[in-house]
Amino acid sequence: MATQITENVKVSVETVYQSEYSNPQNDHYMFAYHVTIENLGEHSVQLLRRHWVIFDSAGAKREVEGEGVVGVQPVIAPGETHDYVSGCNLQSEMGFMEGTYQMMREVDGVMFEVHIPRFSLVAPFRMN
Template sequence: MVVSVTQGIQVSIEVTYQAEFSSPHQHHYVFTYKVIIENKSQHTYQLLRRKWEIFDAAESPKLIEGDGVVGQQPTLEPGESHTYVSGCNLKSGLGKMRGSYTMEKQIDGKLIEVDVPEFQMIANIFHN
């Protein structure tokens, strides 16, 4: 698990290679990642947007941007957390992702960029 904290917002990520949904001989590798966003600050924040950089050893880097996460724009009161699971397909069994969330402080509308820590996606193709 990788963790980063930006202005009291902690982002933790755990990645899993999904061998049962992957086809290495067809250059198709599936990974899921669980994200836990925890508000350890004294302010309420709403997650508005996400930005991801995806690096695949077999392709050029990709930039993905959009509203919210998995169709949601959660608001986190102090002490609250939001957990979601998403996925990424790679053409190689080796890649990484990193990014940021744009969050709005509810008391004054100030926007902050919360760092999403870089995590690696490495296929375990030597499983039984």
């Protein structure tokens, strides 16, 4: 698991290779990732936007930006967490992702960025 704390917000990510949705013969490798965002601060925060950078060992780099995560812009109270699962496809059996969340502290409207730690996407057969 990859974990990082920025501005009292802890982001942890776990990944799973999805062989049932992958097709290695056609260079299609599917991964799921589970993100837990924990508010360690004293004030509620809202996740407004996400920015991902996805690197593929085949040489591809792509960026994904958008509002919220999986269709929501969650408000996370002090001591609470928000979990979600999403997915990413690669053209090779390994790569990595990292990025940022744009967050807003509800008490004063201050905007800040939270780093999403770099995490690996590796098909299990690649680790042999």
